[in-house]
Amino acid sequence: MATATSIDVRVAVFRGEPIDQAQWRHTALSFSFGDQSPPIVIHAVGSPHAFTLEVKQNCRPESEVKFAQAIQVGQLRGPMTNAELVFFMSQTPINNLDREFNCQVWVEQALARLKAANHLTGEQYERGVDGMTTVLMEATDEEMD
Template sequence: MSTKRNYDIYVAVFKGIPMDFCKFRHTGLWFYPDEGTEECYVHVVGLTGEFEFETRLGWDPANTVSFAKKVKVGTTKRSLTTSELVALSQSIPVENRNPEFNCQQWVQRALLALFKNGYITEEEYNNGVNGMIDATMEAEDETLP
């Protein structure tokens, strides 16, 4: 049985490929445990209409070439196991029938679920969503008219 622990929560933001535009920036949730276990990264990956949930244990998003920014959300207010964290994340709907759906929307909904389940505060939820939006707006190839 896994040990319950608290996690620092971050939104990991990656540069867009092939061009670093806001809409191409990829996002996911990065959970860093307070002690003794590997970090956990969750996200939806794929093309529009074909997104799939993915979990990566022991993976550090900052060690990738496309990593752009780590946005601090907060720390879980209640302890939980990695399995519980993954199950909660996996319960967030992947809306492949919606052509507007993307990974950024999924992260927003996952943060909302963490808030509604008492793991983060409303302020942390808002800071996470706003920080993610700010980080996506920092896309290097985006030009303003």
């Protein structure tokens, strides 16, 4: 039986394709566990009107080729199991009817749900969203407009 443990949350940002501009950068939530069980990444993947939720078990974003930076959000306020976390995060809606919806919107909404459920503080939420925005704007091809 899985034991609830502390969970550390980070926002992972990956360089954009085909060019590295803020709008093309991919974002995901990365979780590591206090009991040293394998880390996971949860994110919205796909294209406009066709996004799905992906859970990658035993995934370390920093080992990915397109990895740009991780923003330390903080530790969840209470312990959870891997399964409880995945279930909670999977309840963050994916809105394929909204043309503006993307992985970046999903990450912000997922952090907001964690805050609303008192799993994150307001300060942690702001750190995650502000940090993500800053790293998105640091895209190397951003001046190409």
